[in-house]
Amino acid sequence: MVIVYSDDKKLTFELLSKGSELAKGLGKKLTAVIIGKADDNLAKEYISFGADNVFIAETSIDSFKAEEYTDILGNIVKETSAETILIGSNKNGKELASRLAGKINAGCVIDSTNVYLKDKKLTAERVVYSGNAIAVEQFNSKPCIVTVPSKVFDPLKKDGGRKGEIVKKKIEVEKSASKILKVQDMKTGDVNVEDAEIIVSCGRGFKNKDDIKLVDELAKVLKGKTVGCSRPIAADLKWLSEDHWIGLSGHKVKPKLYIAAGISGQIQHIAGMRDSGIIVAINKDSEALIFKSADYGIVGDLYEVLPKLTNAVKEKMG
Amino acid sequence: MNIIVCAKQVIDVSEMKVDPNTKKPILQGVPQKISDIDKNAMEEAIKIKEKHGGKITVVTVGPSDAKERIKELLAMGADEGILVSHPEKYDYHVISSLLAEAIKKIGEYDIVLCGEASIDMFSGQVGPRVAALLNIPQITYAQSVTAEKDKVTAERNMGDKAVTTESTYPVLITVTKESNEPRLPSLMQILGAANKPINDWTADSLTSGLNPMVDTVELKGISMERKNVIYQNDLDESVSKLVDSLTKEGVLR
Numbered sequence: 001m002v003i004v005y006s007d008d009k010k011l012t013f014e015l016l017s018k019g020s021e022l023a024k025g026l027g028k029k030l031t032a033v034i035i036g037k038a039d040d041n042l043a044k045e046y047i048s049f050g051a052d053n054v055f056i057a058e059t060s061i062d063s064f065k066a067e068e069y070t071d072i073l074g075n076i077v078k079e080t081s082a083e084t085i086l087i088g089s090n091k092n093g094k095e096l097a098s099r100l101a102g103k104i105n106a107g108c109v110i111d112s113t114n115v116y117l118k119d120k121k122l123t124a125e126r127v128v129y130s131g132n133a134i135a136v137e138q139f140n141s142k143p144c145i146v147t148v149p150s151k152v153f154d155p156l157k158k159d160g161g162r163k164g165e166i167v168k169k170k171i172e173v174e175k176s177a178s179k180i181l182k183v184q185d186m187k188t189g190d191v192n193v194e195d196a197e198i199i200v201s202c203g204r205g206f207k208n209k210d211d212i213k214l215v216d217e218l219a220k221v222l223k224g225k226t227v228g229c230s231r232p233i234a235a236d237l238k239w240l241s242e243d244h245w246i247g248l249s250g251h252k253v254k255p256k257l258y259i260a261a262g263i264s265g266q267i268q269h270i271a272g273m274r275d276s277g278i279i280v281a282i283n284k285d286s287e288a289l290i291f292k293s294a295d296y297g298i299v300g301d302l303y304e305v306l307p308k309l310t311n312a313v314k315e316k317m318g
Numbered sequence: 319m320n321i322i323v324c325a326k327q328v329i330d331v332s333e334m335k336v337d338p339n340t341k342k343p344i345l346q347g348v349p350q351k352i353s354d355i356d357k358n359a360m361e362e363a364i365k366i367k368e369k370h371g372g373k374i375t376v377v378t379v380g381p382s383d384a385k386e387r388i389k390e391l392l393a394m395g396a397d398e399g400i401l402v403s404h405p406e407k408y409d410y411h412v413i414s415s416l417l418a419e420a421i422k423k424i425g426e427y428d429i430v431l432c433g434e435a436s437i438d439m440f441s442g443q444v445g446p447r448v449a450a451l452l453n454i455p456q457i458t459y460a461q462s463v464t465a466e467k468d469k470v471t472a473e474r475n476m477g478d479k480a481v482t483t484e485s486t487y488p489v490l491i492t493v494t495k496e497s498n499e500p501r502l503p504s505l506m507q508i509l510g511a512a513n514k515p516i517n518d519w520t521a522d523s524l525t526s527g528l529n530p531m532v533d534t535v536e537l538k539g540i541s542m543e544r545k546n547v548i549y550q551n552d553l554d555e556s557v558s559k560l561v562d563s564l565t566k567e568g569v570l571r
Contacts, residue, residue, distance in 0.1 A: 066446060067455055091476050095458045098443040102414060102450030107531030110441040128439050130331045133343045136536040178455040178489070181471065182482040235496055243478060248440065257569040274542060278567050280560065286550060293542050296563050299550035308557045316561050316570060
């Protein structure tokens with residue numbers, strides 16, 4: 001059995017696409033897992049996106065705690081004799097996959113960018129050494145746990161005519177000794193860099209927080225409206241919230257157009273945007289690393305280039 | 319309060335070079351260090367000890383030269399180090415099992431602290447795996463930690479949300495790079511660290527028959543093929559050429 005689980009619906013669709021390919025290769029069935037309330041509509045949607053079965057673990061637990069979810073998923077793995085477990089690589093998914101691996105004594109690969117069968121063995125690739133290399137990891141035992149970030153695989157075309165079985169089971173597990181006291185929104189706006197088609201990003205080349213408006217203005221005329229940034233701007237200076245942060249520890253993006261202004265091009269940042277369609281770099285240092293990763297570049301002071309570029313784009317697009 | 323810090327010796331990724339032909343990373347001769355985020359875990363441990371007293375033990379699974387790295391953490395403020403010898407073949411299953419066995423052998427502990435991930439591999443598996451093996455709660459991605467006498471509260475960075483979680487002891491906490499600024503030891507502390515004990519424990523003495531479940535079969539280079547058209551003379555001309563190029567690429571509309 002191949003099972004997929006994520007608390008993110010879109011990501012589950014993507015996992016189902018890869019999952020059904022693996023299930024075919026292994027000659028097994030593909031089961032999507034839902035934890036929480038019995039949601040038949042969601043289950044039917046999972047079937048239309050490739051699941052052969054849906055397993056709904058009905059539980060009274062209303063918020064995610066890794067300890068409890070690990071026990072629930074561990075039960076399902078046992079119940080379904082699952083040998084291949086794909087989990088969505090968001091923050092919940094990563095700590096869940098890792099704890100599950102510890103609990104059921106399984107191999108685990110986090111943040112896989114490719115998953116396939118090689119010599120009949122499940123093989124997963126992941127980016128290591130700050131984006132400088134790809135490690136090819138091969139499982140030599142079962143079960144195998146792999147987590148996959150969003151946007152790595154494309155979902156299958158929805159087929160409303162697909163049939164599948166929906167299994168519901170009440171699962172209660174031991175309560176964790178931890179307690180959630182408070183959940184606060186860290187978002188400041190409606191920024192979603194991962195879904196953006198055009199992103200203009202700023203980095204350490206900006207001298208003041210106010211100057212970020214130069215990036216804002218260009219983003220606006222490009223109708224992208226999305227502003228990204230490198231680590232120092234979000235994590236150290238906190239000029240922008242972390243939902244703008246693009247990079248290895250920030251968000252991974254693949255817009256059609258990515259413009260990096262005043263970003264030096266540290267490998268950690270490149271790791272977050274390397275899959276972009278067209279990459280443009282603006283930097284006053286002609287030796288800046290970012291130019292090596294760019295399709296087009298302008299060597300010049302961003303304080304001069306950005307207003308000129310904003311005007312030129314405005315004229316072009318009418 | 320008995321605190322255990324799990325720390326990993328890694329290569330200094332910022333010093334790593336890539337072979338220009340194969341694009342593969344060159345791992346030989348790169349300086350080694352304690353993974354940055356593990357130092358944040360160490361700093362958090364020291365702060366807790368400063369408030370509540372107790373003992374900090376550092377556990378590392380690694381080669382014998384990792385002893386030099388453990389000394390850095392002793393200088394920062396750890397009381398004792400334990401180096402568990404590195405088995406020839408290992409994966410996260412092997413390393414986490416050894417750490418968990420070592421922690422069980424230490425016996426008494428209230429808090430196990432880890433970095434959220436190591437800077438070389440950035441998986442973040444070890445913390446949750448060890449918590450599972452010890453069967454204790456885990457609080458991951460902590461950006462601030464407040465330890466009290468009988469419970470600990472941490473604010474977790476979940477990207478779009480900050481989740482405040484509380485737990486009784488024992489608990490395993492993984493911290494983020496932003497959680498604190500690791501202190502630099504003074505010369506006196508560095509000299510003093512030489513007198514602090516570092517124990518050698520062999521993997522076999524802790525548990526036997528551990529085998530990796532995942533093998534790294536290849537390390538591939540990454541090639542980044544881009545057009546690299548760079549405009550650098552007259553600024554107005556550069557801007558207009560760039561806009562023309564972007565129009566031709568079909569990304570302006």
